[in-house]
Amino acid sequence: MEIRRQVELEAPPAEVWEALTDPERLGEWFANTVVLDVRPGGEGIFRWDDGTVRHASVEVVEHERRFAFRWREERGDTPATAVEITLAETAEGTRLTVVESAPFGPTALAGEWSWGLELLASLPRLRRLAHA
Amino acid sequence: MPEGRAAAVFDALADGNRRHLVALLAERGSVTATELATVLPVTRQAIAKHLAGLRAAGLVVPERRGRETRYRLTPAPLGEAVAWLASVGAEWDERLDALRRHLKP
Numbered sequence: 001m002e003i004r005r006q007v008e009l010e011a012p013p014a015e016v017w018e019a020l021t022d023p024e025r026l027g028e029w030f031a032n033t034v035v036l037d038v039r040p041g042g043e044g045i046f047r048w049d050d051g052t053v054r055h056a057s058v059e060v061v062e063h064e065r066r067f068a069f070r071w072r073e074e075r076g077d078t079p080a081t082a083v084e085i086t087l088a089e090t091a092e093g094t095r096l097t098v099v100e101s102a103p104f105g106p107t108a109l110a111g112e113w114s115w116g117l118e119l120l121a122s123l124p125r126l127r128r129l130a131h132a
Numbered sequence: 133m134p135e136g137r138a139a140a141v142f143d144a145l146a147d148g149n150r151r152h153l154v155a156l157l158a159e160r161g162s163v164t165a166t167e168l169a170t171v172l173p174v175t176r177q178a179i180a181k182h183l184a185g186l187r188a189a190g191l192v193v194p195e196r197r198g199r200e201t202r203y204r205l206t207p208a209p210l211g212e213a214v215a216w217l218a219s220v221g222a223e224w225d226e227r228l229d230a231l232r233r234h235l236k237p
Binding site for chain 2: 003005007009010011015016019020025028029030081096098100102
Protein backbone atom coordinates (compact mmCIF):
# COMPACT_ATOMS: atom_id res chain seq x y z
CA MET A 1 0.00 0.00 0.00
CA GLU A 2 1.11 3.51 -0.51
CA ILE A 3 0.49 7.11 0.34
CA ARG A 4 0.75 9.88 -2.23
CA ARG A 5 0.98 13.62 -1.83
CA GLN A 6 1.31 16.36 -4.42
CA VAL A 7 2.08 20.02 -3.76
CA GLU A 8 2.72 23.10 -5.86
CA LEU A 9 5.78 25.03 -4.75
CA GLU A 10 6.67 28.60 -5.67
CA ALA A 11 10.31 27.83 -6.37
CA PRO A 12 12.06 26.50 -9.46
CA PRO A 13 12.97 22.78 -9.59
CA ALA A 14 16.67 23.58 -9.14
CA GLU A 15 15.98 25.20 -5.78
CA VAL A 16 13.57 22.48 -4.64
CA TRP A 17 16.09 19.84 -5.66
CA GLU A 18 18.76 21.48 -3.55
CA ALA A 19 16.44 21.66 -0.54
CA LEU A 20 15.68 17.96 -1.00
CA THR A 21 19.17 16.62 -1.54
CA ASP A 22 21.68 18.92 0.15
CA PRO A 23 22.26 17.49 3.67
CA GLU A 24 22.75 20.97 5.11
CA ARG A 25 19.51 22.25 3.60
CA LEU A 26 17.68 19.08 4.72
CA GLY A 27 18.91 19.81 8.22
CA GLU A 28 17.00 23.11 8.09
CA TRP A 29 13.55 21.69 7.41
CA PHE A 30 13.46 17.93 7.24
CA ALA A 31 15.43 16.55 10.15
CA ASN A 32 17.80 17.95 12.77
CA THR A 33 20.96 16.39 11.40
CA VAL A 34 21.36 14.76 8.02
CA VAL A 35 24.13 12.74 6.48
CA LEU A 36 23.37 11.86 2.89
CA ASP A 37 25.37 10.54 -0.02
CA VAL A 38 23.20 11.54 -2.98
CA ARG A 39 23.94 8.84 -5.54
CA PRO A 40 22.43 5.43 -6.23
CA GLY A 41 23.59 3.08 -3.48
CA GLY A 42 24.52 6.02 -1.24
CA GLU A 43 23.62 5.87 2.44
CA GLY A 44 21.78 8.42 4.47
CA ILE A 45 21.11 8.97 8.17
CA PHE A 46 18.37 11.32 9.35
CA ARG A 47 18.31 12.23 13.04
CA TRP A 48 15.64 14.12 14.92
CA ASP A 49 16.01 15.73 18.34
CA ASP A 50 13.32 13.45 19.78
CA GLY A 51 15.72 10.52 19.31
CA THR A 52 14.23 9.21 16.08
CA VAL A 53 16.83 7.97 13.62
CA ARG A 54 16.08 6.80 10.10
CA HIS A 55 18.54 5.04 7.85
CA ALA A 56 18.15 5.52 4.13
CA SER A 57 19.59 3.90 1.07
CA VAL A 58 19.48 6.00 -2.09
CA GLU A 59 18.10 4.24 -5.15
CA VAL A 60 17.45 6.77 -7.89
CA VAL A 61 18.98 10.18 -8.52
CA GLU A 62 17.81 12.02 -11.62
CA HIS A 63 19.07 15.55 -11.26
CA GLU A 64 16.25 18.00 -10.53
CA ARG A 65 13.65 15.40 -11.53
CA ARG A 66 13.52 12.26 -9.43
CA PHE A 67 14.91 11.17 -6.09
CA ALA A 68 14.08 7.76 -4.64
CA PHE A 69 15.29 5.97 -1.55
CA ARG A 70 14.34 3.25 0.90
CA TRP A 71 14.38 4.01 4.58
CA ARG A 72 13.53 2.52 7.90
CA GLU A 73 13.44 3.60 11.48
CA GLU A 74 16.33 2.44 13.61
CA ARG A 75 14.08 1.40 16.49
CA GLY A 76 11.32 -1.14 16.24
CA ASP A 77 10.73 -3.77 13.64
CA THR A 78 9.00 -1.62 11.04
CA PRO A 79 10.05 -2.80 7.60
CA ALA A 80 11.71 -0.38 5.21
CA THR A 81 9.44 1.71 3.02
CA ALA A 82 10.23 3.18 -0.38
CA VAL A 83 10.00 6.92 -0.99
CA GLU A 84 9.94 8.44 -4.45
CA ILE A 85 9.94 12.18 -4.96
CA THR A 86 9.43 13.61 -8.43
CA LEU A 87 9.65 17.23 -9.53
CA ALA A 88 8.00 18.82 -12.54
CA GLU A 89 8.49 22.40 -13.64
CA THR A 90 5.32 24.50 -13.75
CA ALA A 91 4.57 28.11 -14.68
CA GLU A 92 4.55 29.02 -10.97
CA GLY A 93 7.48 26.90 -9.91
CA THR A 94 7.52 23.19 -9.15
CA ARG A 95 5.01 20.42 -8.72
CA LEU A 96 6.36 17.96 -6.19
CA THR A 97 4.91 14.48 -5.90
CA VAL A 98 5.90 12.13 -3.13
CA VAL A 99 4.89 8.49 -2.90
CA GLU A 100 5.79 6.37 0.11
CA SER A 101 5.02 2.70 -0.28
CA ALA A 102 5.18 -0.15 2.16
CA PRO A 103 6.31 -3.61 1.10
CA PHE A 104 3.07 -5.16 2.21
CA GLY A 105 -0.03 -5.77 0.21
CA PRO A 106 0.45 -7.41 -3.18
CA THR A 107 2.25 -5.33 -5.77
CA ALA A 108 -0.90 -5.41 -7.85
CA LEU A 109 -2.33 -3.09 -5.23
CA ALA A 110 0.24 -0.37 -5.82
CA GLY A 111 -1.51 2.68 -7.11
CA GLU A 112 -4.97 1.34 -6.53
CA TRP A 113 -5.20 1.07 -2.78
CA SER A 114 -7.77 3.85 -2.85
CA TRP A 115 -10.59 1.29 -3.03
CA GLY A 116 -9.32 0.07 0.32
CA LEU A 117 -9.58 3.52 1.82
CA GLU A 118 -13.00 4.05 0.31
CA LEU A 119 -14.21 0.80 1.76
CA LEU A 120 -12.62 1.51 5.11
CA ALA A 121 -14.03 5.03 5.16
CA SER A 122 -17.48 3.64 4.47
CA LEU A 123 -17.38 1.11 7.31
CA PRO A 124 -18.52 3.38 10.15
CA ARG A 125 -21.39 4.55 7.96
CA LEU A 126 -22.27 0.98 7.05
CA ARG A 127 -22.18 -0.01 10.71
CA ARG A 128 -24.43 2.89 11.67
CA LEU A 129 -26.87 1.82 8.98
CA ALA A 130 -26.75 -1.73 10.25
CA HIS A 131 -27.60 -0.59 13.77
CA ALA A 132 -30.23 1.96 12.78
CA MET B 133 1.84 -0.96 14.50
CA PRO B 134 1.98 -4.63 13.58
CA GLU B 135 2.86 -4.35 9.92
CA GLY B 136 2.40 -8.05 9.34
CA ARG B 137 -1.24 -7.74 10.24
CA ALA B 138 -1.77 -4.77 7.94
CA ALA B 139 -0.17 -6.83 5.18
CA ALA B 140 -2.59 -9.69 5.79
CA VAL B 141 -5.52 -7.27 5.77
CA PHE B 142 -4.56 -5.74 2.46
CA ASP B 143 -3.84 -9.13 0.94
CA ALA B 144 -7.24 -10.34 2.09
CA LEU B 145 -8.94 -7.29 0.62
CA ALA B 146 -7.13 -7.51 -2.72
CA ASP B 147 -9.97 -9.69 -3.95
CA GLY B 148 -13.20 -8.09 -5.13
CA ASN B 149 -15.43 -10.86 -3.75
CA ARG B 150 -13.84 -10.60 -0.33
CA ARG B 151 -14.33 -6.80 -0.34
CA HIS B 152 -17.96 -7.34 -1.25
CA LEU B 153 -18.20 -9.84 1.55
CA VAL B 154 -16.69 -7.41 4.06
CA ALA B 155 -19.14 -4.71 2.96
CA LEU B 156 -22.03 -7.14 3.43
CA LEU B 157 -20.79 -8.13 6.87
CA ALA B 158 -20.52 -4.46 7.81
CA GLU B 159 -24.05 -3.89 6.59
CA ARG B 160 -25.70 -6.88 8.23
CA GLY B 161 -23.73 -7.32 11.41
CA SER B 162 -23.44 -11.07 11.04
CA VAL B 163 -24.21 -13.58 8.32
CA THR B 164 -24.07 -17.30 7.66
CA ALA B 165 -22.30 -18.81 4.66
CA THR B 166 -25.74 -19.83 3.36
CA GLU B 167 -27.04 -16.25 3.50
CA LEU B 168 -23.94 -15.06 1.70
CA ALA B 169 -24.44 -17.67 -1.01
CA THR B 170 -27.85 -16.21 -1.81
CA VAL B 171 -26.42 -12.70 -2.22
CA LEU B 172 -23.03 -13.23 -3.80
CA PRO B 173 -22.67 -14.65 -7.31
CA VAL B 174 -20.18 -17.31 -6.21
CA THR B 175 -20.37 -20.92 -5.05
CA ARG B 176 -20.66 -22.04 -1.43
CA GLN B 177 -17.13 -23.45 -1.69
CA ALA B 178 -15.80 -20.09 -2.87
CA ILE B 179 -17.57 -18.35 0.00
CA ALA B 180 -16.08 -20.78 2.51
CA LYS B 181 -12.65 -20.10 1.03
CA HIS B 182 -13.09 -16.31 1.17
CA LEU B 183 -14.38 -16.49 4.75
CA ALA B 184 -11.32 -18.57 5.68
CA GLY B 185 -9.08 -15.92 4.07
CA LEU B 186 -10.78 -13.09 5.96
CA ARG B 187 -10.60 -15.13 9.15
CA ALA B 188 -6.86 -15.69 8.67
CA ALA B 189 -6.43 -11.92 8.33
CA GLY B 190 -8.32 -11.45 11.59
CA LEU B 191 -11.15 -9.63 9.84
CA VAL B 192 -14.00 -11.99 10.65
CA VAL B 193 -14.78 -14.29 13.54
CA PRO B 194 -17.12 -17.26 13.42
CA GLU B 195 -19.72 -17.64 16.15
CA ARG B 196 -21.55 -20.91 16.73
CA ARG B 197 -25.26 -20.33 17.30
CA GLY B 198 -27.07 -23.61 17.69
CA ARG B 199 -26.69 -25.46 14.43
CA GLU B 200 -25.44 -22.51 12.41
CA THR B 201 -22.19 -20.62 12.25
CA ARG B 202 -22.53 -16.87 11.92
CA TYR B 203 -19.65 -14.70 10.79
CA ARG B 204 -19.08 -11.28 12.26
CA LEU B 205 -16.72 -8.50 11.17
CA THR B 206 -13.92 -7.47 13.53
CA PRO B 207 -12.87 -4.11 12.16
CA ALA B 208 -9.84 -3.55 14.44
CA PRO B 209 -7.29 -4.79 11.85
CA LEU B 210 -8.84 -2.46 9.27
CA GLY B 211 -8.30 0.38 11.69
CA GLU B 212 -4.62 -0.51 11.94
CA ALA B 213 -4.21 -0.52 8.17
CA VAL B 214 -5.90 2.87 7.99
CA ALA B 215 -3.77 4.10 10.87
CA TRP B 216 -0.62 3.26 8.92
CA LEU B 217 -1.84 5.18 5.89
CA ALA B 218 -3.00 8.07 8.02
CA SER B 219 0.23 8.40 10.01
CA VAL B 220 2.52 8.22 6.98
CA GLY B 221 0.25 10.69 5.17
CA ALA B 222 0.27 13.10 8.13
CA GLU B 223 4.07 12.90 8.30
CA TRP B 224 4.35 13.95 4.67
CA ASP B 225 1.80 16.75 5.12
CA GLU B 226 3.97 18.15 7.90
CA ARG B 227 7.21 17.71 5.96
CA LEU B 228 5.82 19.34 2.83
CA ASP B 229 4.52 22.28 4.89
CA ALA B 230 8.00 22.60 6.37
CA LEU B 231 9.52 22.49 2.88
CA ARG B 232 7.16 25.20 1.68
CA ARG B 233 8.10 27.43 4.62
CA HIS B 234 11.76 26.66 4.03
CA LEU B 235 11.56 27.70 0.37
CA LYS B 236 9.74 30.99 1.13
CA PRO B 237 12.20 33.85 0.74
